[in-house]
Amino acid sequence: MSLSRDVSPPRRRKHWGWGFEDQQPPPEQVEAAAAAAREQLGFAPAEVERPVPLGAIELPPTRLDAPASLAHICATGRYERVTHSYGKSYRDVVRAFRGRFDNPTDLVAHPADEADLERALAWCEEVGAAAIPFGGGTSVVGGLEPPGDRPSVTVDLRSMDRVVEVDRTSRAALIQAGATGPGLEEQLRDHGLTLRHFPQSFEYSTLGGWIATRAGGHYATLHTHIDDFVESVRALTPRGLWESRRLPGSGAGPSPDRMLIGSEGILGVITEAWMRVQDAPRFKESTAVLFDSFESGAEAVRALSQSGLHPSNCRLLDGDEAALTGAVRERHEGAARPALLVLGFESADHQLGPRLSRALELCEDHRGRVSARESCARSPAESAWRDAFLQAPYLRDTLVAGGIFVETFETAVTWDRLEELVGTVRERTREALGGDGTVTCRLTHVYPDGAAPYFTVLAPARRGDELAQWGEVKAAASGVIAAGGGTITHHHAVGRDHRPWYDRQRPAPFAAALRAAKAAVDPAGILNPGVLIDP
């Protein structure tokens, strides 16, 4: 007799890092990988630590006791509370790795439907608890961390994960907020459709989280954020349903959807949305182009973004990032390392040869050297980069264990300010690291009027003092971005971590308007307090 698949225990996510428990490599593998990473980065060898086991984590007792009407959807066990108290920023992983949970959530609710959710919100209002919407738990900006001043209920929406309805004619689908990337794509595949929204967190993050945080996705141009795929949204506020009409376009007042998109859970809990979906692409063209410098590559990318050719992929990696991710395999040193443009087109309707040809002419106008052109396939450089991109969150757990500081941050800025901003961010971030470490940059999304640079910082961690180190790097980089005309976030959201710079970026009357709007729909201020605005 063997255990059938049905009775095997469900896979559990790691309590401190990325992925499932069964994906964590054994300690000896982590040690070897960490040592290799330190060597590749030129850091001296260091001890590899092990995470504090779940059982050894000390949690303050919960302050909440669910009423009978909610008991069946509520959990207060150690694993549940630990895995719902942090997101997945470097700071979160370090704290969880070291077993430090000073202010965990008190209770996790798993509503199965809107009726459950409505009861849970009413109870939070009654007992004065914060209600924190939780999707994939992949926030990297402190967007789901409990506030310190009151008990908290984390509302995990992952039981609401269905594609409820598909309108093939209009190419739209009604999808519940808790559906993960793979979950919703699998259900759409039965209809020959796809949402094609692939953030780095795709495996775990959810539709509701994407909408609440204005997530950035697959497309490097044109439809860069989830915003453009939202046809209508349904959210539950403490004062009723905020549900917009399914519309392909409208000019009826300020968009009610655009007010919810990016609201990070402070106005209501998104429960479902009609999304614009697509036929799967049948035509693909992909290539890689090398440039002598990031600056000349950026000029080519600007020409591409202003051409109206609309590449689906148009990611420019600086020399260090191209080398670190294996996208460029030849050996080059320092400034001589070429920048790499990963360029791709896709369509469900038509051949893309003419578009790619014109795009390559534009690259050649800026002294780009085409390294490979392939139809209907990924170029080797793109494959290497893509693998590195998808592995990055897993790798980070190993880097934390191996004492390597790793942080990413991103912005968007108009073209006229890009070069100076990127240069200053590199410089000040290196200064904040005390001269150690590497700061790489890529352009992840591009627009006719500007680009979104994304920075990766790797440095020897100050063991035991990582949170202070993180704070110094974050402050240095964010200060430069704010002063240099960028946005404090292009697609990572604001949460709690970006508040100081966000508060300066947003217009003051808008902040007053948003605060008043929240008070109108959430008078008790239970929804994700401290995120975006002060309670």
Added chain:
Amino acid sequence: MSLSRDVSPPRRRKHWGWGFEDQQPPPEQVEAAAAAAREQLGFAPAEVERPVPLGAIELPPTRLDAPASLAHICATGRYERVTHSYGKSYRDVVRAFRGRFDNPTDLVAHPADEADLERALAWCEEVGAAAIPFGGGTSVVGGLEPPGDRPSVTVDLRSMDRVVEVDRTSRAALIQAGATGPGLEEQLRDHGLTLRHFPQSFEYSTLGGWIATRAGGHYATLHTHIDDFVESVRALTPRGLWESRRLPGSGAGPSPDRMLIGSEGILGVITEAWMRVQDAPRFKESTAVLFDSFESGAEAVRALSQSGLHPSNCRLLDGDEAALTGAVRERHEGAARPALLVLGFESADHQLGPRLSRALELCEDHRGRVSARESCARSPAESAWRDAFLQAPYLRDTLVAGGIFVETFETAVTWDRLEELVGTVRERTREALGGDGTVTCRLTHVYPDGAAPYFTVLAPARRGDELAQWGEVKAAASGVIAAGGGTITHHHAVGRDHRPWYDRQRPAPFAAALRAAKAAVDPAGILNPGVLIDP
């Protein structure tokens, strides 16, 4: 000695209809044109009336007296008050034609800069007057009509009409809100750039008005509304400047711009905006395709809108509209009249032949018959339709004089509901007209998930009772649109005329949030009261 150009009187806009005074044809021409129109439409001949002259209009005396600090920018003369009290809807033109101004604005302020504007708003708050932002005065939804319950100041922004700065690298321009379409295009032309936003009101309407009303423009697909061209907005609220950062894209909270876009003057007075501009197109492809029915044409248009080909022009005219505008010249009767698709592509960067070829394949898949394919030029059908489109507001003045009721309204709806909605609107509107008259339809903008149908109603006017007739038609059409899943407006805005249906369309918590947001930035409720929400 001859009069120099400098001392000739400035051109004045007609006090009751569209265009300048010197563009109004002499009475005998109006009589001939009105008679010809009635004959073409199959209506019995009728008397042609003349407008009440400006001097014969009786106005209630103004209730406001500008303080010394504002006197130099304020006017209370008859012409100023009359030309700032109505927009340009059929209802507005009829009332002005008959000299009926029961509730005119009390005073017109012409701020030269933000300092003037700030003083004007402070004075309105002090004396309890409504402040009504006014751009081109082309609202067709009662968006700038004074409220009945208090004195009103109309704030005419047309003195703030400059292109202040151009960023060629980022292809963006800082433009003042009072710049008209031709005015801003002329200034951009010096830099080789264009905004390419061409609503029907282009000659007179202004950038600020476009942003405040989410105006629809040139492009039939992709960038259909002004929304997509806004990089940042600056607006003056009674509680300070609401100015966003210039950004190509952002994920930092709900977009502050998207809250102002479509706010119709209730949150602040838009003073300037950074706009995404473009190189003028060098490549154009245009053609016209005939379909046996509007329905088969709509199927082809759906395929086009879901193809990712992004035509700049993709307007489908039903048989009656194609015939009435002269776009189809062959004689066909009734249901046999073919529907016409005006299809065009344009680019500043690349040849469009492959795109047009694929688009025509899609049309042929739906039994479309290509009538002309021409590079770098307008097809004759497009030219005829475009001429009719641009002349329509002028023609309407003649129709009003000739006793012809003319109303247009529009919506957007998902593809799955389009056919039924269009059919029901035609049917109920004809019923509301008592069986007389013509209801034509075109699709003006199309999306992967739906389309924007635009209706034109022509019928014998109930002389002297036109306002009641208008109310019956408006209620019938709007009721069908609301019940059929459409938006009450795709690009005409809400104003006062669409309020009853808008109030039902928008989510209730959103209305509460918007009301609270307004109260936060305009606590005295002076800004355009009664538009979008109740005071």
